[in-house]
Amino acid sequence: MHTKKQRVHFIAIGGSVMHNLAIALKDAGHDVSGSDDEIFEPSRSTLTKHGLLPEKEGWRPDIITSSIDVIVLGMHARKDNPELLKAQQLGLKILSFPEYIFEQSHEKQRVVIAGSHGKTTTTAIIIHVLNYFKRDFDYVIGAKVPGIENTVKLSDAPIIIIEGDEYLCSALDPTPKFLKYQHHIGVITGISWDHVNVFPSEDEYVRQFDLFADQTPKSGILIYCEQDSLALMIGKKERADVLEISYKSHSHASDNTGHFFLTNGKERTPIKIFGSHNFQNLNAAKEVLKKIGISQEQFFEAISSFEGASGRLEKVLDNATATVYKDFAHAPSKVKATVKAMKEAHPSRDLVACLELHTYSSLNKKFLPHYKDSMKAAQTQVVYFNPDKVKDKNLEALLESDVRSAFASNHIQVFTKPDELQSFLEQQTWKNKNLLMMSSGNFGGINIRALSEKILS
Template sequence: MSEKISKKYHFIAIGGSVMHHLAIALHRSGHQVTGSDDGFFDPSRSNLQRFGLLPEQTGWFPEKVSPELDAVILGMHARSDNPELAKAQQLGLPVYSFPEFIYNQSRDKQRIVIAGSHGKTTITSMIMHVLRENNRRFDYMVGAEVEGFDGMVKLSDAPIIILEGDEYLTSPLDRTPKFLHYHHHIALISGIAWDHANVFPTEEVYVKQFELLADASPKGGSLVYCEEDPLASIIGIKKQEDVNQLPYTTHPHEVRNGEAILKTPAGPVPVQVFGSHNMQNISGAYQVCRRIGITDEEFYSAIGSFKGAAKRLQILSQTPATTVFRDFAHAPSKVEASVRAVLERNPSRKLIACLELHTFSSLSRSFLPKYQHSFGNADLAAVYYNPQVVDQKRLESFSEQEVQEAFGHPRMQVFTEPRLLEAWVRQQDTTNTNILFMSSANFGGIDLQHLAQDLAK
């Protein structure tokens, strides 16, 4: 970070998935960090505890907010009437949202923002991996654990920062997307498929946020976009004065014995990720890396060792006969891409695809039809959802039959109890089979690692 003097920061909603990583990063840089939250769950609970940052009590305590603080950092899931926020405002303390704080710490850096409804975590991770393998100094913020990196946030005096750009709302006080606050020099839009129906009620409103991001590109800046995505392409080709518009498509490749091999001018390059969408992600990462001075030789020598971000088509267990994958997919386009990727990897194998509906959009009765045919050619499919979560989100209830009809898969089961889903999976013949678990949550507490090991025996 640019400043060397130790400062005092207080986090409202410190338990957030990325918020707690920022708190840890500041703590490790020598700053004094405190925080509060109304609930803590792993991995944030364990991570905060490891660094001595886990609050002794759950809840909000205005007495934690004092004039000695240099700033308060406000998380998205805090409410606008939060008592600690009210105290900070009363004292006239600087209050930053997460993206505002990140921007404030990186004003003097070249800022690269990776955005899109899908692929942004993987593309961000790919760029980070390539830069690290080529000994480049950089900071980052990414939405998943990446092998070889200590935490999801790094702030230092490095000249460049790679930022995963989330389109979700900034804070309870700011209803604009996070990615607009980073003021990018280079932005990438991987693809656009309506999500977050709770805050973007129509597809038009959702797409507009990405238009705003593209329009914010500065003169001399760059806008990288996926030419194969209809909506991203429409936004990307819009003429902007003195902005470098850089389209990309799926990287040429072939699949041999389940392994993807890039076709490059210098010859074949085997990679450890798979699926057409990841070949597309590689092309996006390549375009960005070229803009920041990475040569073709440097890029291709590094990308072959990239293993993927956590929970992105992650292999939980593997034998010659059975492979079990875990994936973060939850939106229709992500489910479709992940299913297709596993099928492409082993076209001769049977595929059992399991999905948990957990997000606001996925549990919205009116949104369910968006999942029509998203399981593609999976041989067997299962959907799990918890009706209590539907009630907690104050959404209209729906039946298992409605889920069945919405997905339209002929061999699909619907479960509302995790134990029944687990029992069903265990009953299947897993010989010559891939099993794919997709969720942004945890399938109601199923121990997927243990289950995967049993299934692959």
């Protein structure tokens, strides 16, 4: 990482990783500024806490001057952004955040966790275990993890753990972010078509992961899930002088109280996360950790205290007969895995699974059929979407009948107004029944904590 103090300006500072990178650089002593046309929570509060919230929302080309050493450009900023145009006019150095991360870590050993699902939790497990043993390392992750202050850390540590997103770098660079990091150890947790706005076909989407795997250098390591057909196809492809390691779900058990354990011979290690997909994530993390100096015995010692990443099957509230969870799941494969995990954890309880269609892909009528049967493990299936969001994304209007048809269920409950959704949930009988709220948005402003307190009181 640069020891010389830099002046860094963030265009679109409100992004989830962007604002955390800005905080990390300020904490390291750099002169940091930023701008955005909209900043939502929790970014707004976090930026305010660290004195980095812009004075006002909007783009201000007048603050872009030749005194700036580097511009970090977020994906939210368009090519015609007035600050970007001014920076180009002045000939300033302009980097996307993955390019900036690489520039700060090109002398480190780089571990990159990629995948359509599971990458956040896998990265979080690795971070937790390394923290547990007080290892010196840097990281970039897309969610909060208990025990770390910020989701980005850049220092003089010899290794960096990076959650590698396949979405594009910026308006100037339509390259998947994970290709910018040039990993030494790469992981593919699983592949399921997403981001149809930039990858209009499944083949084009899958090809990005093939490029990622091919980028593994000689003497590098590629770790992939053999239980995912696309990851297996890409992972087992022969690559000269690359060590390829496959993994599957870690052996596990549960007891009649619903608690889960990792098994190692006759030994059982209690764990706080659950679900078939998470047993895969646990083994992916263990394989990475073995290659960077953490033994199997050390892994089992540390893993019992791992509580999960924020928003990933996160328990909101519970009582003796019901529990409310929230999850970031939004893509079909994530929704299916999360609903299945909830039923595995509480097989004797009915499940109300509630999904918000929020992303470009999920609101796309042509893509929507990929959600078929994704919530069939739930006794009550609920879908919410905001028709205004469909218009904002210039997509064909969605009807409630379109949703029912796509999910292949005539019994699914469809809502387009948050107050009607909340009223429906409040009117349910919450005895021996769990609620799962899945979204990358906020259900039109529903306060899930307050809702949980009301229905479980």
